[in-house]
Amino acid sequence: MALLKSAGDLLALGHDCVLRGDFSNANEKYTEAARKFAKQGDMMGAGVASSMAAVIAIGNQMSYPLAYRIASQSLNSLGNFTVKVGLRDVSAPQLAAELVLLGDEIELLANYPMNPLGHKEKAQALQALAMRFKTQLGGQVLVIPELFTKVVTTGDSKAIPLMAMAEEEFGKCFILYDPKAAAEHYQSARLWWMQAGRQDMADAASINVRLYGRSARCWFCGREVSGEGIHFLSMPSDLTELLKKTGEGSALPAFDPASKSIYACKGCHGAVFRLADDIALRRTQELEQRIAVQLNEIRAKIRNFGPRGT
Numbered sequence: 001m002a003l004l005k006s007a008g009d010l011l012a013l014g015h016d017c018v019l020r021g022d023f024s025n026a027n028e029k030y031t032e033a034a035r036k037f038a039k040q041g042d043m044m045g046a047g048v049a050s051s052m053a054a055v056i057a058i059g060n061q062m063s064y065p066l067a068y069r070i071a072s073q074s075l076n077s078l079g080n081f082t083v084k085v086g087l088r089d090v091s092a093p094q095l096a097a098e099l100v101l102l103g104d105e106i107e108l109l110a111n112y113p114m115n116p117l118g119h120k121e122k123a124q125a126l127q128a129l130a131m132r133f134k135t136q137l138g139g140q141v142l143v144i145p146e147l148f149t150k151v152v153t154t155g156d157s158k159a160i161p162l163m164a165m166a167e168e169e170f171g172k173c174f175i176l177y178d179p180k181a182a183a184e185h186y187q188s189a190r191l192w193w194m195q196a197g198r199q200d201m202a203d204a205a206s207i208n209v210r211l212y213g214r215s216a217r218c219w220f221c222g223r224e225v226s227g228e229g230i231h232f233l234s235m236p237s238d239l240t241e242l243l244k245k246t247g248e249g250s251a252l253p254a255f256d257p258a259s260k261s262i263y264a265c266k267g268c269h270g271a272v273f274r275l276a277d278d279i280a281l282r283r284t285q286e287l288e289q290r291i292a293v294q295l296n297e298i299r300a301k302i303r304n305f306g307p308r309g310t
């Protein structure tokens with residue numbers, strides 16, 4: 001029995017380690033196998049072993065797109081070859097394609113746009129990525145999530161939450177200038193989240209559908225606006241029954257009978273708030289002046305009653 005393991009043995013040992021979920025040892029065996037294959041001039045063997053090392057290395061850096069790209073490039077250099085990953089035999093180009101998509105997904109989700117145009121661009125990129133998952137991987141089970149996180153998912157099922165996120169980004173893009181359109185996109189997002197089995201996300205989207213879809217008439221200026229929390233807000237007030245009756249016959253509400261709040265468009269709300277701020281500031285300054293006068297009086301009294309010169 002040979003004391004030194006052959007390159008082929010090391011490759012097989014690497015596969016065994018992967019099956020046991022021992023990824024750090026697998027990485028070591030694959031790297032050693034690659035070195036031995038290269039020494040023997042077996043460049044294909046070296047390529048296979050180093051590709052496997054690169055794939056296994058992803059496990060330690062799952063949120064780094066670069067790790068996926070390095071492994072993908074390595075696999076692409078193998079041509080149409082079948083590699084063994086855990087229990088699966090998978091074609092190198094197919095696994096390489098999966099890695100590119102997963103890397104692109106991480107990069108896209110880490111991007112937080114700051115303006116409507118950015119949200120629109122992210123929405124379009126999410127839709128394009130969803131389509132690539134569907135067309136390139138379709139019903140095939142993804143190797144990487146299954147290997148490292150025991151999550152069984154297909155290209156088709158990866159596409160669904162991406163479509164939901166795309167609709168939410170379109171919603172964010174429209175909020176400022178067309179809240180009704182934003183509400184429609186959140187409604188589509190809600191349906192995609194339900195299809196993805198994410199009730200929590202569907203519920204969050206439906207809150208936005210309700211808020212942005214709601215319209216009201218401003219109590220102060222009478223403007224009709226939609227988009228609660230963005231373009232109009234509710235303000236606590238005192239309403240008499242007579243005042244409430246003045247709203248009868250109007251299609252849109254100017255107050256919320258349940259909370260006794262009136263609705264104010266963002267313009268009127270801002271003006272009232274600034275005025276209130278100014279008044280509060282003036283009152284504080286007046287109070288400070290009165291306190292200063294009183295303090296001076298007290299100081300004067302203390303001086304008068306204090307110890308006289310000896």
Ligand SMILES: [Zn+2]
Nearest residue numbers: 218221265268
């Ligand atoms: Zn107003």
